[in-house]
Amino acid sequence: MPLDNTPALNRGRLVLYDWEKGHINRWVATSGLGNWQKIGGRSKQGGGVCPAPYQCNPSFANYWVQVAPLDLAHVKGVEGAGYPMTPFAVRTKEGVQRSDLLIHRDANVPGSMGCIVLPDDEFKDFCTTFERELVGHEQIKLWVQYDF
Template sequence: MDLSASTSLLWGSLKLFYPDASEPIEYVATSGCAQWQQPGDEWVRGKGPIPSGFAYKIPTTPYWLETRGIEGYFFHVTPDPVSESGNTRSELGIHFDANAPGSAGCIVLKNLSGWERFCDRMEAIAKLGIKSIPLSVKYR
């Protein structure tokens, strides 16, 4: 995703590198709220995108949350919290963009069909005995 000053919600991609696949599977995704997706907003709690530069991991098995905006499966990103220069972000994850477009810092997938395929693929990876996979967050 490109971080830039915009009044519109910015979209990028989440790429899942499936075991034994030569190319990643790509999903339309975003992180943060409209008007809070420019460089430096990564540390604005509840509005900015997930901070980059951390050795994140995603569990291959989600849990269910009734929280408004998630309302379904949630893949909790660790480490939790992350901090830099006195700033902290926490409770970040990957979920379907269930309510108002955008997120409070999580990575959200735009399309329900893509979200369902992502969950199916994560379940298949879990069945291989893999408990978590690395997540690299990069902005252009």
């Protein structure tokens, strides 16, 4: 996903890739809110983008995503299934803690508070494909990266 200094909501791609099978599928996704989808947005609690691992202190190689979703129908902004990401909490290089990141549907306003979100139709397809392709796995690696 590109990061820039415009208030427009940027969208990128969430890709499911198997090193043996190759490309499986890709979906339109976003993270953060338009005004905070910029380079410094990783440290904005409540609207900044999901920090890329190399932007954290200490840096790490990748996130992990739980294959079995949680039922978060009661959580405003998620209102349905959510796939937790670990580590649960990360600290950006600027010293700001970001936590409780998920992959979920874009439930109320366009964008997220830092989670990776997909529009309804994309999220439905993501859930079906993700759970079908990952039978037998508890979690998978997730790389987060941005274009500047």
